[in-house]
Structures are given as C-alpha cells and as structure tokens.
Amino acid sequence: MKMRFNITDFAAVQAEESIQEQVSLAKYNTFRFDYLAEFLATATDLESLKALLAWAKHFKQPITMIGGGSNVLIAADVPGLVIINRLTGISAREQAGNQVSLTVASGENWHQVVEHAVTQHWFGIENLALIPGTAGAAPVQNIGAYGVEIKDVIARVQVINTTTGDVYWITGHDCGFAYRDSHFKGVWKGSLLITAIELSLKKQGVLQLNYGGLSERIEGIPSLESVFNLVCQVRSEKLPDPLAIGNAGSFFKNPIVDQKHHDALKAQYPSLVSFPFEAGYKLAAGWLIDQAGWKGKVFQGVGVYDKQALVLVNYSESLADSLLDLEAQIKLSVNDKYGVLLEREPVQLPQSAYSSVEVG
Numbered sequence: 018m019k020m021r022f023n024i025t026d027f028a029a030v031q032a033e034e035s036i037q038e039q040v041s042l043a044k045y046n047t048f049r050f051d052y053l054a055e056f057l058a059t060a061t062d063l064e065s066l067k068a069l070l071a072w073a074k075h076f077k078q079p080i081t082m083i084g085g086g087s088n089v090l091i092a093a094d095v096p097g098l099v100i101i102n103r104l105t106g107i108s109a110r111e112q113a114g115n116q117v118s119l120t121v122a123s124g125e126n127w128h129q130v131v132e133h134a135v136t137q138h139w140f141g142i143e144n145l146a147l148i149p150g151t152a153g154a155a156p157v158q159n160i161g162a163y164g165v166e167i168k169d170v171i172a173r174v175q176v177i178n179t180t181t182g183d184v185y186w187i188t189g190h191d192c193g194f195a196y197r198d199s200h201f202k203g204v205w206k207g208s209l210l211i212t213a214i215e216l217s218l219k220k221q222g223v224l225q226l227n228y229g230g231l232s233e234r235i236e237g238i239p240s241l242e243s244v245f246n247l248v249c250q251v252r253s254e255k256l257p258d259p260l261a262i263g264n265a266g267s268f269f270k271n272p273i274v275d276q277k278h279h280d281a282l283k284a285q286y287p288s289l290v291s292f293p294f295e296a297g298y299k300l301a302a303g304w305l306i307d308q309a310g311w312k313g314k315v316f317q318g319v320g321v322y323d324k325q326a327l328v329l330v331n332y333s334e335s336l337a338d339s340l341l342d343l344e345a346q347i348k349l350s351v352n353d354k355y356g357v358l359l360e361r362e363p364v365q366l367p368q369s370a371y372s373s374v375e376v377g
C-alpha cells in the first residue's frame with residue numbers, strides 16, 4: 018500500500034526537533050569546503066526521512082540529500098534542508114541456482130557492502146572496492162572502476178518521491194544508466210531519493226581482470242579475495258585519502274570522441290591513452306591533463322594531485338572559488354591543445370533543480 022504525506026502529520030512536527038540551523042557542511046563533504054546548510058538533519062530510517070520530507074514540503078524548503086559527500090562540489094551556502102543519509106540495514110536472500118539477492122539501505126557505507134559480499138564469497142562488486150560514499154549514491158552516477166559498473170549488478174532501486182512520500186521499486190533497466198550517469202542525475206533529480214538498492218550477485222562468478230593492468234599484478238591464481246585486495250592496494254597507491262587531503266576522486270569524466278577526432282589526435286600524440294567506446298573512443302582525461310602540464314600544480318591552496326592528474330585536491334581551508342578557477346583553466350588548456358571539452362564529474366551544490374516543493 019502506498020503511503021502519502023499528511024501536511025498536518027505529527028511526524029513532520031516532530032521532525033523539527035531534529036533539524037539544526039546554519040550548520041557548517043565542512044565535515045559532510047570530502048573536499049571539506051566550509052559552506053553552511055540553512056537547515057540540516059540526519060535521516061536514520063525511512064520514517065525519519067519521510068518526516069523530514071513532510072517538514073520540507075510544509076515549509077516549502079528545497080531539499081538536498083548528502084551521503085558521504087564524496088561526489089559533491091559545494092560552492093556556496095545551501096538553502097533549505099540538507100538531509101544526511103544514514104539509513105542502515107543489509108539483508109541477503111540466496112536464490113535457487115547461482116544468484117544471491119543483496120538488499121542494502123541507502124545510507125550504508127559502500128566499501129563495507131563490498132567487503133561483506135567478498136567475505137560471504139559473493140561475486141560481482143569486488144572491482145568496486147574502496148569507492149567512498151554510500152550505497153544509495155552509487156547508482157546516482159553509476160559508479161565504476163576497473164571495468165565494472167554498478168549497473169551490471171543492480172536489480173532494483175527503492176525510491177521515495179520527495180513530494181508525495183510514495184515509496185516504490187524501480188528496476189535497474191529503467192534507471193537510465195550510462196557512463197557516470199543515470200536518471201537520478203537528470204530527469205529524476207530532486208523528485209526521487211534512493212532509499213535502498215537490491216544487488217544481484219553470484220555465488221560463482223567470473224573475475225574481471227582485463228582492465229587497468231589488474232591481471233599483471235595478481236600473484237598466483239586469481240581469487241575473489243585477491244582481486245578485492247589488489248583493487249584496494251592499487252587504489253590506495255594512486256588516489257589521495259580524503260581524510261588526509263580534500264578531494265572528490267576523479268574531477269572530470271573521460272571524454273568521448275568520434276573515430277575521426279580520435280585518429281587525428283593519435284597521429285599527433287602517439288602515446289594518447291584511449292579505449293574503444295560505443296561508436297567512438299573514450300580518452301583518458303588524466304592523460305590529457307597531465308600532458309597539458311597540470312600534474313602536481315598548486316594554486317591558492319588547491320591543485321592537481323601529483324600522482325593522478327584526474328584528481329583535483331584542496332590542501333587548505335580555501336573556499337571553492339579557487340577550485341572553480343583551476344577547473345576553468347584546465348578546461349581551457351585541454352580544449353586549446355586537443356579540441357576536447359572536459360565535463361565535471363562531481364555534482365555542484367547548491368543546485369536549483371533540487372526541490373521538494375510542488376506548489377499546488
């Protein structure tokens with residue numbers, strides 16, 4: 018049965034007690050940019066989330082959900098209600114044959130979900146180890162690493178409609194998954210929040226090793242555990258730990274170009290790193306930025322990480338302006354040199370489309 022908000026709902030009134038005003042978001046984003054949330058509250062279960070949405074609707078406040086804050090670029094104070102997602106719970110259903118269905122509440126830590134699956138000897142998400150953030154944000158940009166994307170294993174996504182409070186499931190096929198994209202970043206942005214995900218894992222699976230040099234680094238016969246450990250090791254060597262240096266992982270998507278553009282670039286730059294993708298090629302954005310001379314550069318407390326040029330970092334207490342300047346300069350120089358437009362991966366907040374308010 019579908020449940021609907023009632024504006025005079027006692028829960029909405031109670032929610033107010035858990036809402037704080039003018040709260041620093043520095044500890045809620047991995048860049049650690051220090052802007053304020055007008056209102057902030059934590060949702061720990063579906064009921065508290067519903068109550069917060071009812072409150073936001075009643076007071077006509079826009080809402081923004083933050084999980085781990087590892088894929089956001091907060092560039093100004095965020096108006097309205099920021100909801101920190103801490104919905105918890107994991108349950109598994111072994112099915113006949115090879116399948117395991119793993120249902121995970123959206124506020125669970127993603128890496129711990131991967132660890133749990135590997136411990137249980139379930140295949141499918143081992144290559145996605147050590148990606149920061151929550152399980153519920155993983156489908157938003159269809160997280161991917163080492164040749165695997167979450168779309169490969171998502172059976173269903175449970176959502177709540179921010180206006181009506183309806184809670185229902187949507188199949189993975191209907192989520193509009195694409196390279197670092199889904200309907201949650203597009204047409205559903207602001208109207209649907211993810212409350213749980215259901216993964217379809219395998220008791221016996223095929224390991225994906227043919228990406229990013231994983232196979233060369235495996236010692237002995239590859240196993241589920243050794244692939245998981247290797248992914249963790251490679252990532253720790255290459256990527257900055259957000260607890261030590263503010264960052265949001267890859268700052269740019271790998272740009273996709275057509276065959277003609279690719280061939281012209283390859284002729285001019287034989288060491289160009291690229292991969293066939295659909296009808297064209299995906300270019301390694303890190304290579305483009307590195308070769309344009311940006312790796313290791315530092316400006317006004319922000320910079321380009323010295324071990325991986327795709328990662329922009331915040332070394333200071335700076336606000337986001339210096340990072341936005343650096344982004345603009347990198348985009349300009351890469352476009353001048355290669356005729357390629359880089360697109361940002363993290364979501365900028367506040368975003369005006371993010372609203373729970375439906376006036377009617």
Ligand SMILES: Cc1cc2nc3c(=O)[nH]c(=O)nc-3n(C[C@H](O)[C@H](O)[C@H](O)COP(=O)(O)OP(=O)(O)OC[C@H]3O[C@@H](n4cnc5c(N)ncnc54)[C@H](O)[C@@H]3O)c2cc1C
Pocket residue numbers: 047081082083084085086087088089102123148149150151152153154155157158159160161162201209210211212256257258259264265266267364
């Ligand atoms: C060091 C590092 C390495 C990374 N490596 C990778 C990588 O290999 N591959 C990769 O794909 N990403 C990577 N990322 C990016 C990031 O970890 C992922 O995108 C992750 O899924 C973000 O989760 P989060 O909970 O932190 O999302 P947040 O940053 O909190 O939110 C991201 C966006 O999703 C929205 N959102 C959050 N939760 C929900 C929800 N429940 N329902 C609807 N919308 C929601 C937010 O409003 C925001 O727009 C990396 C980041 C870092 C810092």
